[in-house]
Amino acid sequence: xxxxxxxxxxxxxxxxxxxxSADPSFxxxxxxxxxxxxxxxxxxxxxxxxxxxxxxxxTGHGTTGPFTFSGVTLQEFxxxxxxxxxxxxxxxxxxxxxxxxxxEELARPDAAGPIVLAYKVDGRPLTRxxxxxxxxxxxERDDALxxxxxxxxxxxxx
Ligand SMILES: Nc1nc2c(c(=O)[nH]1)N[C@H]1C(S)=C(S)[C@@H](COP(=O)(O)O)O[C@H]1N2
Ligand SMILES: [Mo]
Numbered sequence: 001x002x003x004x005x006x007x008x009x010x011x012x013x014x015x016x017x018x019x020x021s022a023d024p025s026f027x028x029x030x031x032x033x034x035x036x037x038x039x040x041x042x043x044x045x046x047x048x049x050x051x052x053x054x055x056x057x058x059t060g061h062g063t064t065g066p067f068t069f070s071g072v073t074l075q076e077f078x079x080x081x082x083x084x085x086x087x088x089x090x091x092x093x094x095x096x097x098x099x100x101x102x103x104e105e106l107a108r109p110d111a112a113g114p115i116v117l118a119y120k121v122d123g124r125p126l127t128r129x130x131x132x133x134x135x136x137x138x139x140e141r142d143d144a145l146x147x148x149x150x151x152x153x154x155x156x157x158x
Contacts, residue, residue: 007092007093007096007097007098008090008092008098008099008100014061015058015061015144015149016095016097016149017129018129019095019128019129019131019149019150020093020094020095020150020152021094021150022128024039024040024119024128024132024133024150025037025038025039025040026038026133026151026152026153026154027152027153027154028081028153028154028156029153029154029155029156030081030082030156031082031084031085031086031156031157031158032084032158036081038081038154040119040132040133043071043072043077043117043119043133044119046072046076046077046080047072047073047076048070048071048072048120049070049071049072049073049076049114049116050068050069050070050120051068051069051070051113051114051116051118051136051138052066052068052113053065053066053068053112053113053138054066054067054068054069054112054113054136054138055067055141056144056147057140057141057142057143057144058143058144059142059143067121067122068121068122068123069116069118069120069121069126069134069136069138070116070118070119070120070121070123071116071117071118071119071120071133071136072116072117073106073114073115073116073117074089074101074106074114074115074116074117074135075106075114075115077117078103078106078156081156082156085103085158086103086156086157086158087102087103087104087157087158088100088101088102088103088156088157089101089103089154089155089156089157090153090154090155090157091135091148091151091153091154092148092151092152092153092154092155093148093149093150093151093152094150094152095150097148097149098148099135099137099145099146099148101115101135101137101146110138110139111139112138112139112141113138113139114138115135115136115137115138116135116136117133117134117135117136117151118131118133118134118135118136119132119133119134128150130149131147131148131149131150132150133150133151134147134148134149134150134151135147135148135151
């Protein structure tokens with residue numbers, strides 16, 4: 001467990017294999033401080049994007065993939081829920097693991113593919129154990145420190 005660490009400070013460690021809870025819905029904190037619960041079915045109502053050739057790469061404990069992860073791009077998600085704009089998204093799991101995404105990164109898409117909130121892998125539903133809902137950052141081929149499983153909170157900063 002990593003509960004006593006800052007979830008947004010990347011650090012190499014052994015990945016947690018067990019979801020922190022059974023429920024895949026998460027809390028969205030908007031730039032003005034309002035909050036709402038987002039369910040998988042809310043995400044399914046938004047445009048679906050499939051990103052092929054994704055790898056979960058981790059120095060020390062191996063690489064898995066290629067996977068095709070599908071879901072809504074973080075850019076489209078944020079446009080729908082925070083149309084007034086945002087600068088940073090803090091994407092945090094209840095197990096104390098998280099990552100920060102800058103709006104500017106989404107404006108310059110990486111050749112590896114867009115950042116998505118994934119609820120499918122290889123065309124079938126992602127299981128909770130596999131990370132539902134999972135942040136997928138295709139450009140990261142490093143320590144998997146951006147591939148946040150079990151998104152619990154997304155905080156959009158103004
Ligand atoms: N919520 C959460 N996401 C996480 C982790 C974690 O411990 N908790 N570990 C990361 C690390 S270090 C790795 S290597 C991958 C492992 O992903 P996998 O379990 O799908 O192989 O998940 C990443 N995402
Ligand atoms: Mo890792």
